[in-house]
Amino acid sequence: MSKYTDFGTPAKISDNQVTLEIDGTQITVPEGTSIMHAAMVGGVTVPKLCATDSLDPYGSCRLCLVEIEGRRGFPASCTTPVAEGIKVKTQTPKLADIRKGVMELYISDHPLDCLTCATNGDCELQDMAGAVGLREVRYGYDGENHLKSEKDTSNPYFQFDPSKCIVCSRCVRACEEVQGTFALTIQGRGFESKVASGTENFLESECVSCGACVQACPTATLIEKSVVQHGVPEHSVTTTCAYCGVGCSFDAEMKGEQVVRMVPSKHGGANHGHSCVKGRFAWGYATHQDRITTPMIRKSIHDAWTEVSWDEAINYAASEITRIQAKYGKESVGGITSSRCTNEEVYVTQKLIRAVLGTNNVDTCARVCHSPTGYGLKQTLGESAGTQTFDSVMHSDVIFVMGANPTDGHPVFGSQMKRRLREGAKLIVADPRQIDLVSSPHVKADYHLKLRPGTNVALIAAMSHVIVTEGLVNEAFVKERCDFDSFEAWRDFASKQENSPEALSETLGVPAEDLRAAARLYATGGNAAIYYGLGVTEHSQGSTTVMGIANLAMATANVGREGVGVNPLRGQNNVQGSCDMGSMPHEYPGYRHVSDDATRALFETAWGRPLSKEPGLRIPNMLDQAISGNFKALYCVGEDIVQSDPNTQHVTHGLESMECVIVQDLFLNETAMYAHVFFPGASFLEKSGTFTNAERRISPVRRVMTPKNGFEDWEVTAKLASALGYPMHYSHASDILDEIAALTPTFKGVSFKKLDELGSVQWPCDDANPTGTPTMHIDEFVRGKGKFFITEYVPTTEKVNAKYPLILTTGRILSQYNVGAQTRRTDNVAWHPEDVIEIHPHDAEDRGINDGDWVGITSRAGETVLHAKITERVQPGVVYTTFHHPESGANVITTDNSDWATNCPEFKVTAVQLTKVSQLSEWQREYNDFSKEQLGFVQHPKNEVNV
Numbered sequence: 001m002s003k004y005t006d007f008g009t010p011a012k013i014s015d016n017q018v019t020l021e022i023d024g025t026q027i028t029v030p031e032g033t034s035i036m037h038a039a040m041v042g043g044v045t046v047p048k049l050c051a052t053d054s055l056d057p058y059g060s061c062r063l064c065l066v067e068i069e070g071r072r073g074f075p076a077s078c079t080t081p082v083a084e085g086i087k088v089k090t091q092t093p094k095l096a097d098i099r100k101g102v103m104e105l106y107i108s109d110h111p112l113d114c115l116t117c118a119t120n121g122d123c124e125l126q127d128m129a130g131a132v133g134l135r136e137v138r139y140g141y142d143g144e145n146h147l148k149s150e151k152d153t154s155n156p157y158f159q160f161d162p163s164k165c166i167v168c169s170r171c172v173r174a175c176e177e178v179q180g181t182f183a184l185t186i187q188g189r190g191f192e193s194k195v196a197s198g199t200e201n202f203l204e205s206e207c208v209s210c211g212a213c214v215q216a217c218p219t220a221t222l223i224e225k226s227v228v229q230h231g232v233p234e235h236s237v238t239t240t241c242a243y244c245g246v247g248c249s250f251d252a253e254m255k256g257e258q259v260v261r262m263v264p265s266k267h268g269g270a271n272h273g274h275s276c277v278k279g280r281f282a283w284g285y286a287t288h289q290d291r292i293t294t295p296m297i298r299k300s301i302h303d304a305w306t307e308v309s310w311d312e313a314i315n316y317a318a319s320e321i322t323r324i325q326a327k328y329g330k331e332s333v334g335g336i337t338s339s340r341c342t343n344e345e346v347y348v349t350q351k352l353i354r355a356v357l358g359t360n361n362v363d364t365c366a367r368v369c370h371s372p373t374g375y376g377l378k379q380t381l382g383e384s385a386g387t388q389t390f391d392s393v394m395h396s397d398v399i400f401v402m403g404a405n406p407t408d409g410h411p412v413f414g415s416q417m418k419r420r421l422r423e424g425a426k427l428i429v430a431d432p433r434q435i436d437l438v439s440s441p442h443v444k445a446d447y448h449l450k451l452r453p454g455t456n457v458a459l460i461a462a463m464s465h466v467i468v469t470e471g472l473v474n475e476a477f478v479k480e481r482c483d484f485d486s487f488e489a490w491r492d493f494a495s496k497q498e499n500s501p502e503a504l505s506e507t508l509g510v511p512a513e514d515l516r517a518a519a520r521l522y523a524t525g526g527n528a529a530i531y532y533g534l535g536v537t538e539h540s541q542g543s544t545t546v547m548g549i550a551n552l553a554m555a556t557a558n559v560g561r562e563g564v565g566v567n568p569l570r571g572q573n574n575v576q577g578s579c580d581m582g583s584m585p586h587e588y589p590g591y592r593h594v595s596d597d598a599t600r601a602l603f604e605t606a607w608g609r610p611l612s613k614e615p616g617l618r619i620p621n622m623l624d625q626a627i628s629g630n631f632k633a634l635y636c637v638g639e640d641i642v643q644s645d646p647n648t649q650h651v652t653h654g655l656e657s658m659e660c661v662i663v664q665d666l667f668l669n670e671t672a673m674y675a676h677v678f679f680p681g682a683s684f685l686e687k688s689g690t691f692t693n694a695e696r697r698i699s700p701v702r703r704v705m706t707p708k709n710g711f712e713d714w715e716v717t718a719k720l721a722s723a724l725g726y727p728m729h730y731s732h733a734s735d736i737l738d739e740i741a742a743l744t745p746t747f748k749g750v751s752f753k754k755l756d757e758l759g760s761v762q763w764p765c766d767d768a769n770p771t772g773t774p775t776m777h778i779d780e781f782v783r784g785k786g787k788f789f790i791t792e793y794v795p796t797t798e799k800v801n802a803k804y805p806l807i808l809t810t811g812r813i814l815s816q817y818n819v820g821a822q823t824r825r826t827d828n829v830a831w832h833p834e835d836v837i838e839i840h841p842h843d844a845e846d847r848g849i850n851d852g853d854w855v856g857i858t859s860r861a862g863e864t865v866l867h868a869k870i871t872e873r874v875q876p877g878v879v880y881t882t883f884h885h886p887e888s889g890a891n892v893i894t895t896d897n898s899d900w901a902t903n904c905p906e907f908k909v910t911a912v913q914l915t916k917v918s919q920l921s922e923w924q925r926e927y928n929d930f931s932k933e934q935l936g937f938v939q940h941p942k943n944e945v946n947v
């Protein structure tokens with residue numbers, strides 16, 4: 001293992017302590033520590049340029065030389081380890097001379113334009129020139145130099161100015177060690193040496209624009225364009241990324257109310273100073289001209305919007321809800337929250353629906369992504385959440401990735417995982433498509449189980465069969481920790497011949513020997529951890545697969561310590577949190593059923609209203625009930641069901657059938673086109689609260705600028721509650737978190753004060769675990785004994801046939817996020833301006849389709865048209881697309897099929913046919929007309945139509 005356990009924190013290298021003297025001070029550090037690090041510990045600063053705390057030492061700049069009594073020469077302190085009793089001097093006349101000479105050489109080939117340089121005052125080269133006391137440069141600019149080298153400005157977010165490069169290699173090492181992309185090299189030797197990306201420019205290279213090299217660069221060679229534009233920031237506020245479920249912590253570096261740059265925080269528990277292109281660079285949507293900042297109302301969706309005051313909008317919405325409930329009954333209304341909302345926003349929204357409107361008709365977007373995780377893990381392990389920290393992967397010997405694409409969907413964790421794989425961990429990937437992890441620089445999957453979409457349960461059954469029949473079960477663990485009756489039933493089921501790899505090989509499209517070898521590796525390869533994503537949950541048997549995964553982990557004792565576990569990679573930033581907060585129709589915060597009398601009494605007392613004990617409607621049921629005339633009003637906060645939910649036609653029909661749709665969002669999204677009231681939302685930069693990431697880590701969201709719409713989102717919900725006769729007396733999001741903590745045992749110890757002190761905390765956080773719980777189920781499962789479930793494979797009803805011979809599966813891409821509402825309004829469109837359909841060359845050839853052709857994709861639900869991308873990343877018979885652009889209509893073709901337990905849509909399996917076409921589909925043409933009409937109804941501002 002590397003001596004860095006994570007990005008930036010030197011590991012405890014040894015238990016043996018070593019005492020040395022540095023500049024007359026006695027310092028004790030672990031054996032193996034570098035002299036430079038020991039000096040830092042003792043408060044002594046050694047000049048340096050090529051070293052940085054986030055990278056392995058390199059020893060190239062020769063600025064950090066020291067003298068060691070009794071040793072010859074001048075060793076580099078960054079690469080020389082401490083030794084017992086040595087006496088080190090960091091400042092002597094000889095060292096001063098050497099350092100001046102080194103700096104003189106650097107500066108003689110460096111443009112001396114410090115006063116006009118964008119990093120003036122924030123440049124390590126400048127600092128070092130000062131630190132070594134450089135006063136003159138004897139070697140002039142007359143000889144050969146690099147001062148006229150051309151700038152590369154191709155990347156939308158940062159520029160590369162080789163004239164300022166000191167070839168310290170920090171960028172190259174950051175790209176390798178931290179990001180794991182290996183996009184840069186140092187080309188040439190001596191004077192000729194330079195940083196190269198292997199292509200014409202950065203944009204065309206393998207670079208994924210994570211910005212690690214920019215952060216590592218000690219000069220203005222690699223620099224954010226926003227810093228060039230705005231200058232060096234003057235204050236910073238630590239907050240949490242509003243994109244994916246990794247939950248990276250950032251320092252928002254500001255000039256007044258202007259974000260100058262987002263710098264990933266080295267103290268971030270999930271990211272340790274690293275980030276991806278979205279979090280670091282794609283924040284411009286917060287000030288995009290498309291933002292709507294004034295409330296609007298209208299009578300009909302075919303009317304123009306009227307801008308109104310907040311009071312008018314709130315009162316209108318409240319009067320409509322009251323009218324509708326009086327006319328159609330209490331259950332005729334409901335709400336939808338979003339994983340993009342903070343915990344506090346989700347909490348007040350579900351409270352409004354349950355306590356004020358008197359119904360449990362509240363649901364969340366987790367319905368369409370990770371609801372099977374909630375169900376499956378609760379049943380088996382007893383808690384609806386992942387078991388580990390991200391850092392746990394650094395202790396894994398075998399990593400099993402199923403139906404997830406971490407380098408695109410969870411990029412910072414993907415980098416950490418790749419780091420562990422480069423150190424030697426084994427990798428099993430189960431995915432119909434060749435995701436990057438299968439083969440990328442210095443990472444190669446030991447087994448890529450290229451299963452057919454829809455056969456996850458069969459794959460788990462085959463692996464279980466091998467483990468059970470080859471004696472690979474850890475019986476001692478099972479006997480001690482699990483419900484033995486359920487284990488025996490599962491063992492008998494798994495050992496049936498019909499579940500053998502040989503019997504299931506054809507169904508899966510995976511050789512039986514690969515299934516056997518992967519199962520043996522998982523069971524016997526040491527610490528084995530499972531990471532899974534929407535490729536597991538978004539199926540008709542999503543919950544079954546989750547339970548099957550938990551069975552595997554329990555049977556092999558791969559749960560309850562570091563390096564192992566069952567880890568759902570949550571898609572959006574706050575999927576875990578939104579579920580924790582009681583956003584599902586059957587559960588209060590903390591996953592307590594609404595029918596439980598004691599829990600209901602607790603909330604009735606706290607909220608002062610009677611509460612219903614009947615579970616409410618899920619999103620699909622709300623839409624069905626709307627179409628049948630029983631559901632009439634919806635309050636939709638931060639969610640865009642028209643774009644993100646399956647069978648778009650059904651969703652829009654449902655919305656059209658309602659009398660009052662209230663949308664609260666940053667932009668006039670697709671759902672808002674069917675709305676009667678629009679409440680402008682606040683971006684994550686404009687509000688306070690918390691997000692909970694995929695490892696149950698609650699991190700603070702801190703307001704860095706004034707909300708452009710005037711209010712934080714929880715304030716809008718509270719105003720609506722007041723207008724409905726139920727004042728909510730919160731003065732800050734922290735008051736809401738205090739209420740959550742008071743009513744939810746697993747959050748009992750969480751508060752803004754604790755988050756300020758600790759940075760973040762993983763729930764459960766209570767009296768027994770006051771600083772949180774990094775690893776769950778250590779001594780016993782949350783449910784007591786772990787329970788095995790029989791997971792019988794039932795093929796989906798979505799079958800291929802002569803009419804629909806291909807299977808469409810969907811996923812996401814690094815540069816875009818979910819429905820794209822945010823990332824489409826940033827320069828990230830440079831990497832993904834449209835969704836395309838990936839087709840295997842054989843399938844394309846059969847249909848006469850060439851790369852770039854328009855292709856009609858027809859399913860049993862509908863038709864859409866996308867450009868073709870011919871690639872062997874997909875297997876024959878399978879096609880793939882993303883869903884980041886609304887006009888792509890990816891969900892026009894997905895069906896109503898869903899998970900048997902949770903109604904999570906079967907997004908990953910749709911039978912389709914592809915044909916070469918010359919125009920957009922009928923749906924797309926109608927969509928274009930409708931969206932143009934709707935955008936015309938808004939007086940301000942001018943929305944773009946991305947068609």
Ligand code: SF4
Pocket residue numbers: 164165166167168169170171172195213216217218219221222
């Ligand atoms: S670009 Fe920056 S980090 Fe990279 S070698 Fe040049 S000065 Fe060093």
Ligand code: SF4
Pocket residue numbers: 171174175179181182183184206207208209210211212213214
């Ligand atoms: S931005 Fe990231 S991926 Fe691109 S070169 Fe820099 S470190 Fe490598």
Ligand code: SF4
Pocket residue numbers: 241242243244245246247248271275276277278279280410411412413
């Ligand atoms: S999108 Fe995810 S990985 Fe990227 S910076 Fe944000 S939280 Fe981190």
Ligand code: FES
Pocket residue numbers: 047048049050051058059060061062063064065076077078079
């Ligand atoms: S900092 Fe040690 S050689 Fe550069």
